[in-house]
Amino acid sequence: MSTQDARERLELLQGTLDLLILRTLIFGSQHGQGIARAIQQTSDEELLVEHGALYPALQRLEERGWISAKWGISTNNRKARFYTLTSAGRKQLVKETTKWNRLTAAIGRVLESEEG
């Protein structure tokens, strides 16, 4: 990431991108570019999503049956592939969110104890 702007942003931890995608899709179906935008915007531009990494992740989630996809037309009349959360994906989202919360809490506690 060559620009100043990019370097200041946080790189995503491996495995967390899936969680973010699922979370974004909870508001309705969206295409890849829209998902990338949404993640960046809702994180107040703090998280760096490499657009290229998004597509293999979408492919993976689709194969697992957590999201489904079909081609459609975007708001500014472009052909785009739209992704929708499936019910399995919804369940997975709940699971992953819980896990994430526990993990951050745990890591937080560890860091605190290390400092203290």
Next chain:
Amino acid sequence: MFGRTRKASDFGAEIEAHLEMETDRLKEQGMSDEDARTEARRAFGNVTRVQERFYESSRWPGWEHFWQDLRYAARMLRQSPGFSAIAVLTIALGIGATTAIFSVVDATLLHPLPYPHPEQLVSVIDDLPGVGAQDVGMSVPEWHDFQRSGIFEYVAPSGGGDVNLTGSSQPTRILFAAVAPNYFALLGVQPELGRSFNPEDTTPGFTLEVLISDRLWKGAFASDPQILGKNIRLDNDLYQIIGVMPASFHDPGQTTAQRNTELWAAAGLAGPPAPDPLRASHFLAPVIARVKPGLTVTEAQSRLDALVASLQKEFPQDYPLQSAWRVRLVPLKQTVVGDVRQSLILLLGAVGLVLLIGCVNVANLLLARASARGREMAVRQALGAERRRLVWQLLTEGLLLSLVGAIVGLAILYCTKGFLLQIVPDSLPRLNEVTINWPVLLFALGATLFAGAIFGLAPALHAGGQDLTHMLKQEARNSTGSGEQARTRRVLVITEFALSLVLMIAAGLLLRSFADLMHAHLGYNPQSVMTVRTWLPIPNDPATDVYRTPALQAPFLREVLRRGRTLPGVEEIAVGDLAALPLGHSRTDLNPFSLVIEGRETDANQAPLVDGSIVTPEYFHLLRMTLLRGRLFAQADDENALPVVVINDAFAQTYWPGDNPVGKRIKIRVPGDRSTFAWNTIVGVIADARTESLAEPTVPQMFLSLYQRTAKDWAIFLRGRLDTAAIPAQLRAQVQSVNPELPVFGAQTLHDVVSASLSQRRFSMEIVALFALTALLLAGLGIYGVISYIVSERTHEIGIRLALGAKSRDIVRIVLRQGLGLAIAGAAVGLLGALIVSHLMAGVLYGVRPTDPLTFAGVALLLIGVALLACYIPARRAIRVDPLVALRYE
């Protein structure tokens, strides 16, 4: 799940659409078309790389992960070569040994006999349960009845033995079988060279045509291509070689001698030299048959039962009801394998236990390592690795270990194959069929997967089940492993101890059985005794037999004795038949004589059968047998005197309990031979001697004088300070100077004969003992590992204790108590297991009860002792802990 329906072009179109939309968005923000396009591409990253990832992921993810795991596992193994070497060697030992034993089991027990349609082949066995006689042999008319019965395709008796092959530079003795002409048609085997016998041949005596084995052809005839039609002399009769059997062919005999038959002669067995074909003349044994296609052995048996019943009605004279004549069909494989089945299953069980103990040990090592890798696992999980992936990865590591171990084990096995086969006693049936073939390799693969799963699973189950928070916290505190893991390791050690104890008790019981047999009171002294055999020919025409009566045989016998006595070192010399050679004969060499006791005359068919030996008077003294009553043979009991007999105590107790048998008279007949003999007077009773089997102390026996009866299979006994290397040749020269046609062979010390009779027992015992030692070693290592681990875990605590003034003695006691607890728990479980196993082993034990308290207690104590020793090393290390270092340990 793994299928991919989406095309790469579709994926490419999606990326293209993304770039277009991103460019649109950037242009809306006021960028120029060119800048917006560049920025969209920059934000996307490497398009080619993303497309590559799409291609890669379209491969089956299972394989992808597997390869990843495998590469990772290989890296892990390389990283800790010491650990890997120990684990691989343990597995190599376990799998190599298990595969070796299985290859023997496979060849002997699992493989069908190497003949076409082996399931149709049966042994036909005549029993007279009414008089307690088994396998008495079949008579010629019965054979013909069965042949015509429609139950069998063929019925073929055969009779084995030694025969003198002459015509070559040195008369040799070869193993031959006189078989019915349909023998090879029955087995379905064709000779490699020449032709087989005509199965329809009905010549009553020998057909004078013989087939020879591949070994005899290559050995005695130097692979002569002109062998067919060649004449050879067998016991002075001329025969013609009509074929050579393939190298792979072995006679389906019960004994090693039968299996190594070198020559087959066809005989109708219904005329000279065989006895008259009388219905009651039961002399054909063994008899094999091929059941008609479509009939099962059970169906054949029930039809045969009906036939036997009708024959009994038709010939009541020959088959008195009291003798309860019946004919059994036993699958041929069962008779060939005989009683080794039990020993082999014992060995397979033992080696399986060793493998299991090895697995438990490696599982323990892996667990110890897993606890050291706890941080790695926790971090990987925190970063989103699925539990399933971690479990699979640890399983893959386990499988890789066991696979490498198996390859090493099989390689060692393959290299030492020749040597290993030499240790196996010759008497093992079908030894020649033992190979490392596909089923054996498949078995090895199964064992490998099983082993890998066992020790991969232990750490794998732990890897997934941890509470991450707890784990990471623990890591922060720099401790090793979880409490649950430590518990598992303790359970594993207890298992290991229990399994080792079972194996050691099995070995202990076998060892005691063997020791009891070795120290059994023989009733004769085999030290400084040597035996050499010779064989007097049996010509097909009895009239041409120069030794056909005792009177014709006596001068030759006296001359052999006289000349033998002159040999250097010889102090005593005696001659007996093969049955007189203690423990050196097989069942077929015995002479079961039927008896008629004076005053209790019974029908010939109900007469008791007693094994008899034919010996010269010097025999008893030479073997140092004890006379209990009366006298032994004297020189005066010769061919002109009244026939006398010496019996053993078991015989006396059976027929004259509480009475003195000396002076009583008995008639001795060859079973079925109707010609009556004179009364024989019992002149003496000797103490029982274990000449039939070391395990059977009392078998009724009697001894007849070689001056009063003929024998063909001679054993010459020599006692003195003998030069065992030179004596055979010297004796041969002396015997052949009397009759140059006689072979002199089979020289061995009686001591060797006695110890050879224990070869199979010794083999099982040695192997099981070896396995037990391995198990003990592994169990020791296992407990050492666990205690070391506990000590290192408690270094901090020990440091505090030491700082507070604890004595090193107390620390040692604490550590030892931990080990002792594990060992005792293991021993308790093991004792229960051993009780079950030892009862299953009862059949192979001798002189020791399956619950022998001495063995049980001794082995348990030994195991606990080893455990304490293994714990003492980490305990010593614990007391050398410097309290300051220990306290700073965190």
